[in-house]
Amino acid sequence: MNLVMHQDRRIDTAGAVASVACALHCVAPAVLVAVAPAATAGFDEQPLLEWGLLALTLILATASLWRARRRGVNVRGAALLFGGGFSGALAGRMGEGQLHDFMALGTILTGGVLVAAGHILLRHRRLAMACCDAGCDRP
Numbered sequence: 001m002n003l004v005m006h007q008d009r010r011i012d013t014a015g016a017v018a019s020v021a022c023a024l025h026c027v028a029p030a031v032l033v034a035v036a037p038a039a040t041a042g043f044d045e046q047p048l049l050e051w052g053l054l055a056l057t058l059i060l061a062t063a064s065l066w067r068a069r070r071r072g073v074n075v076r077g078a079a080l081l082f083g084g085g086f087s088g089a090l091a092g093r094m095g096e097g098q099l100h101d102f103m104a105l106g107t108i109l110t111g112g113v114l115v116a117a118g119h120i121l122l123r124h125r126r127l128a129m130a131c132c133d134a135g136c137d138r139p
Contacts, residue, residue: 085114
């Protein structure tokens with residue numbers, strides 16, 4: 001049981017870290033432009049990295065939901081957070097050329113925050129369920 005919980009925790013941690021990395025990648029150019037405009041040359045135009053982070057987000061969220069559901073964890077809230085977050089990040093990424101830069105950035109960042117919140121929610125629910133199975137008083 002401890003090994004399974006450890007693996008589940010690693011998936012949720014990796015998912016939250018990937019979401020934060022995506023958000024940092026999106027925010028860094030805006031901050032760097034204010035500090036050193038020359039430092040951002042080409043940093044914000046890395047489509048392979050951005051699509052890779054989106055794919056990683058989808059893979060980790062799906063794996064996390066699937067493993068939690070298999071163990072009987074209620075995944076509805078996390079699934080809504082993952083779905084909304086991924087959809088927002090995807091829409092922002094696809095609309096980067098058509099949307100105002102801050103609209104696309106805001107949509108992507110909001111999506112990343114929602115996905116990270118989904119991983120945190122699932123992690124909490126898994127821990128609460130493990131605690132209940134072990135006879136603890138609180139999660």
